[in-house]
Amino acid sequence: MSTRSSTGTSTSTTSWVAGATGSAHDVDNLPYAAATWPGSATPRLVTRIGDHAVDLAAAGAGTRWADLLAAPGLDPLLAAGPEAWAGVRGWLTDLLTDEQAARDVVLLPVDDLVLHLPFTVGDFVDFYASEHHATNVGRIFRPDGDALLPNWRHLPVGYHGRSGSVVVSGTPVRRPCGQRKAPDEPLPSYGPSARLDIEAELGFVVGRGVPLGERVPTSGFADHVFGVVGVNDWSARDVQAWEYVPLGPHLGKSFATTVAGWVTPLAALEPARVPLPGQDPAVLPYLTESADWGLDVEIEVELAGEVVSRPPYRLMYWSPAQMLAHLTVNGASLRPGDLFASGTVSGPERDQRGSLLELSWGGREPFTAGGRERTFLEDGDEVVLRYSAPGAFGRIALGEVRGTILPALP
Amino acid sequence: MSTRSSTGTSTSTTSWVAGATGSAHDVDNLPYAAATWPGSATPRLVTRIGDHAVDLAAAGAGTRWADLLAAPGLDPLLAAGPEAWAGVRGWLTDLLTDEQAARDVVLLPVDDLVLHLPFTVGDFVDFYASEHHATNVGRIFRPDGDALLPNWRHLPVGYHGRSGSVVVSGTPVRRPCGQRKAPDEPLPSYGPSARLDIEAELGFVVGRGVPLGERVPTSGFADHVFGVVGVNDWSARDVQAWEYVPLGPHLGKSFATTVAGWVTPLAALEPARVPLPGQDPAVLPYLTESADWGLDVEIEVELAGEVVSRPPYRLMYWSPAQMLAHLTVNGASLRPGDLFASGTVSGPERDQRGSLLELSWGGREPFTAGGRERTFLEDGDEVVLRYSAPGAFGRIALGEVRGTILPALP
Numbered sequence: 001m002s003t004r005s006s007t008g009t010s011t012s013t014t015s016w017v018a019g020a021t022g023s024a025h026d027v028d029n030l031p032y033a034a035a036t037w038p039g040s041a042t043p044r045l046v047t048r049i050g051d052h053a054v055d056l057a058a059a060g061a062g063t064r065w066a067d068l069l070a071a072p073g074l075d076p077l078l079a080a081g082p083e084a085w086a087g088v089r090g091w092l093t094d095l096l097t098d099e100q101a102a103r104d105v106v107l108l109p110v111d112d113l114v115l116h117l118p119f120t121v122g123d124f125v126d127f128y129a130s131e132h133h134a135t136n137v138g139r140i141f142r143p144d145g146d147a148l149l150p151n152w153r154h155l156p157v158g159y160h161g162r163s164g165s166v167v168v169s170g171t172p173v174r175r176p177c178g179q180r181k182a183p184d185e186p187l188p189s190y191g192p193s194a195r196l197d198i199e200a201e202l203g204f205v206v207g208r209g210v211p212l213g214e215r216v217p218t219s220g221f222a223d224h225v226f227g228v229v230g231v232n233d234w235s236a237r238d239v240q241a242w243e244y245v246p247l248g249p250h251l252g253k254s255f256a257t258t259v260a261g262w263v264t265p266l267a268a269l270e271p272a273r274v275p276l277p278g279q280d281p282a283v284l285p286y287l288t289e290s291a292d293w294g295l296d297v298e299i300e301v302e303l304a305g306e307v308v309s310r311p312p313y314r315l316m317y318w319s320p321a322q323m324l325a326h327l328t329v330n331g332a333s334l335r336p337g338d339l340f341a342s343g344t345v346s347g348p349e350r351d352q353r354g355s356l357l358e359l360s361w362g363g364r365e366p367f368t369a370g371g372r373e374r375t376f377l378e379d380g381d382e383v384v385l386r387y388s389a390p391g392a393f394g395r396i397a398l399g400e401v402r403g404t405i406l407p408a409l410p
Numbered sequence: 411m412s413t414r415s416s417t418g419t420s421t422s423t424t425s426w427v428a429g430a431t432g433s434a435h436d437v438d439n440l441p442y443a444a445a446t447w448p449g450s451a452t453p454r455l456v457t458r459i460g461d462h463a464v465d466l467a468a469a470g471a472g473t474r475w476a477d478l479l480a481a482p483g484l485d486p487l488l489a490a491g492p493e494a495w496a497g498v499r500g501w502l503t504d505l506l507t508d509e510q511a512a513r514d515v516v517l518l519p520v521d522d523l524v525l526h527l528p529f530t531v532g533d534f535v536d537f538y539a540s541e542h543h544a545t546n547v548g549r550i551f552r553p554d555g556d557a558l559l560p561n562w563r564h565l566p567v568g569y570h571g572r573s574g575s576v577v578v579s580g581t582p583v584r585r586p587c588g589q590r591k592a593p594d595e596p597l598p599s600y601g602p603s604a605r606l607d608i609e610a611e612l613g614f615v616v617g618r619g620v621p622l623g624e625r626v627p628t629s630g631f632a633d634h635v636f637g638v639v640g641v642n643d644w645s646a647r648d649v650q651a652w653e654y655v656p657l658g659p660h661l662g663k664s665f666a667t668t669v670a671g672w673v674t675p676l677a678a679l680e681p682a683r684v685p686l687p688g689q690d691p692a693v694l695p696y697l698t699e700s701a702d703w704g705l706d707v708e709i710e711v712e713l714a715g716e717v718v719s720r721p722p723y724r725l726m727y728w729s730p731a732q733m734l735a736h737l738t739v740n741g742a743s744l745r746p747g748d749l750f751a752s753g754t755v756s757g758p759e760r761d762q763r764g765s766l767l768e769l770s771w772g773g774r775e776p777f778t779a780g781g782r783e784r785t786f787l788e789d790g791d792e793v794v795l796r797y798s799a800p801g802a803f804g805r806i807a808l809g810e811v812r813g814t815i816l817p818a819l820p
Contacts (some may be wrong), residue, residue, distance in 0.1 A: 004512060008591055013636070046790065106582070122573075122574055123572050123574045125660075128657060145450050149589075149655050149656060151591075151598070151652055151653060151655065154589065154591075154597075154598050155589050155598075155652075155653060157653065157656075157657055158508060158660055159569065159570070159657035159658050159659075160569070160570035160571060160572055160658065160660070160664070161570060162533050162535075162570055162742055163532075163533055163573075164532055164533045164742070164743050164744070164748065165622060165726075165742050165743055167622065174623045174741055176740035176741050177562065177739060177740060178739055178740045178742075179565050179739075181560075181561075181564075185551075186566075187691075188561070188564050188565075188694070189694075190694045190696055190739075200769045212577065212584075212665075212666065213573060213584045213819070214818075216740075236740070237495050239740065242561055242565075243561060243567065244657075244658070245559050245561065245657065246559060246567075246652070246654065246658070247538060247567055247568065247569035247654075247659065248656070248657040248658020248659070249567050249569075249657065249658070250567075250568055250569050250570070251736070251737075251739065251742070252571070253739045254737075254740060254742040255622075255740040255741045255742055256622065257742075281597075284589060284598070284599075284600045285600070286600055318635040326661070327589060327661075327664075329588055329589075329600075330586035330587060330588045330646070330649065330662075330664060330665040331584055331586050331662040331666075331819070332572055332574070332575050332665055333575055333666045334574070335574050338574065341538050341813075368578075409623070409625075409741070
């Protein structure tokens with residue numbers, strides 16, 4: 001493979017890193033993480049190439065990006081904006097494809113890394129952008145009513161989640177306690193959630209901010225969004241069902257949201273851009289897309305060692321550019337590190353549903369995982385979300401999202 | 411007045427600062443702000459005494475609190491915890507009542523200060539804790555149903571707001587645009603909110619944090635909450651009414667939330683503590699109060715130069731200790747700077763309602779302010795929320811919350 005990078009000087013796109021070429025972590029991927037490893041004291045920025053990582057503080061010393069790359073996480077790079085994002089990616093591509101550089105770059109085995117939250121999460125907004133998910137939830141909870149509420153096709157419905165409870169992949173998740181009341185119970189009771197669930201989502205990491213009072217049009221998406229992360233928005237359905245009127249989910253969601261340790265830059269997803277499946281009725285002008293920001297990302301949901309679902313992100317009704325335009329249309333400011341997520345990704349088939357609520361149809365239709373019938377999460381369950389997408393040279397892997405359920409506190 | 415402070419050495423509680431004694435800013439108050447003034451470059455921590463402010467970085471240099479007080483805002487002091495809060499307050503009380511200190515302390519006229527956001531806002535949770543407000547809203551929007559929803563008396567209903575849109579008193583508020591649809595309209599439209607409203611609230615500033623997975627019992631309230639701020643949670647009712655099902659308010663609230671520049675420490679509100687008006691049915695054990703955290707704070711709502719309402723905080727159904735216990739019962743972490751607010755404070759009388767939605771009964775019963783009939787906010791309107799409470803020596807004033815409406819962007 002040989003081409004000229006638009007921002008760099010290399011004429012090769014074949015990496016000198018053994019095992020990288022043709023892998024899911026070739027030079028068309030190059031995600032970022034904040035990691036420690038044996039001998040490192042504080043988290044440092046790294047990128048991944050093949051089964052190795054590059055210490056960006058070391059590799060970037062003396063470059064014009066040195067200050068951004070010496071940080072303990074992505075915050076300064078996020079704030080630096082799209083020119084810097086492209087510049088760093090171009091430099092990295094050159095570094096990892098230039099045989100001359102091989103002498104100087106120290107490679108760390110990726111298995112030696114401990115990943116940390118890669119950026120400081122500002123505000124966290126979670127949308128509800130999958131028509132199949134929203135329809136399933138409507139049918140489960142309102143079997144006699146319209147599956148979709150009247151506003152759903154007119155705006156990307158969303159709400160604020162708790163940014164302080166966002167944790168990195170691998171962090172154990174303790175089963176939350178809370179208040180819940182089944183419809184047939186006269187009074188609420190307190191105790192561990194009995195309907196603990198996952199939500200397989202894709203998250204978008206805001207880079208360059210916007211002051212209060214301004215708006216980001218759909219055409220400004222790539223100027224303000226740095227990249228994507230897998231998201232598991234753990235949900236206590238029993239707590240949520242009792243608390244959520246009229247102000248929306250709160251305790252049922254605020255105990256933990258797991259994000260991938262690796263942030264995939266938007267640039268790596270260029271080959272994954274696809275048109276939306278279609279919007280009817282037509283959206284208001286401020287939500288009209290100027291370019292395709294549907295994304296052909298495939299998700300794999302593994303529960304207890306078994307893949308139970310493969311939600312297709314390409315079928316999402318609302319695009320992330322529309323989500324961002326909606327989020328800011330009232331003048332809400334954006335800060336580097338703000339995170340917004342798609343909401344549960346579900347497809348039309350049973351094995352494409354992104355939550356156990358849907359997979360078990362409200363707990364009434366158990367499914368099989370790990371050799372047993374299942375409805376909601378059990379203590380000790382491990383959930384792994386894996387993400388992949390078409391890259392420039394083949395499929396790229398996005399960072400996985402992993403979590404194991406610990407029993408509730410007594 | 412003469413007494414011995416439990417933490418200091420002074421034997422007097424009479425301040426040497428001219429005009430302080432007997433004022434609403436006597437030594438029983440001592441709120442904190444982050445301020446600049448002519449000649450100062452970056453924000454510095456100050457306290458207020460009478461009509462003057464003390465530069466805490468200067469006054470605290472050489473004390474054991476020097477590092478906390480040299481910060482550009484409250485963040486380090488918040489994180490330092492209740493021993494430090496009491497220590498600083500004791501030292502300040504000594505300083506401002508010890509005639510010997512008068513030679514060394516530089517007083518700044520409070521009118522010379524420009525106040526900045528006094529702390530970095532972590533997560534912002536807004537509750538809905540006034541029975542009168544929730545009942546009014548229920549009657550306005552669901553005239554034929556139960557005014558209160560089934561969960562309301564069992565848990566303090568709340569949701570996450572946008573922390574990035576929290577601004578300090580005095581910041582102009584631009585009328586937001588957004589999507590709205592009246593019930594008699596076939597389709598939604600886009601434009602400036604026509605039902606822009608206030609919500610007069612009291613906010614609670616979290617100091618010492620709690621790791622993910624732990625809980626704060628009601629008895630832990632004063633270990634984790636540093637102080638209070640007045641809050642105006644500006645609301646676009648038309649946007650909110652269309653968007654809020656099923657995930658709660660989003661764009662209708664996320665364009666601006668104004669907080670007071672002065673944070674009043676919880677210690678100053680000791681004399682304001684009162685029992686709650688009463689809870690029926692009895693709450694679940696995790697919400698049982700171990701001490702009274704009702705607060706006899708009086709609020710004054712001024713619109714266009716006229717006081718239109720006096721909401722009484724002492725009638726709130728849920729206490730802030732219950733709000734905090736609920737907020738963390740699922741293991742949600744707390745960070746210094748997390749902010750939670752009460753929701754609109756309303757009393758049983760018309761002139762005790764904390765929102766224009768209630769004052770105008772959904773816009774159907776105009777009221778008078780500034781010599782004219784009013785329903786919702788007009789461009790150019792200035793709203794001022796003033797707060798006072800019984801202090802140790804008389805009534806103390808909390809920081810006011812001020813904002814003027816700018817016309818929507820074209």
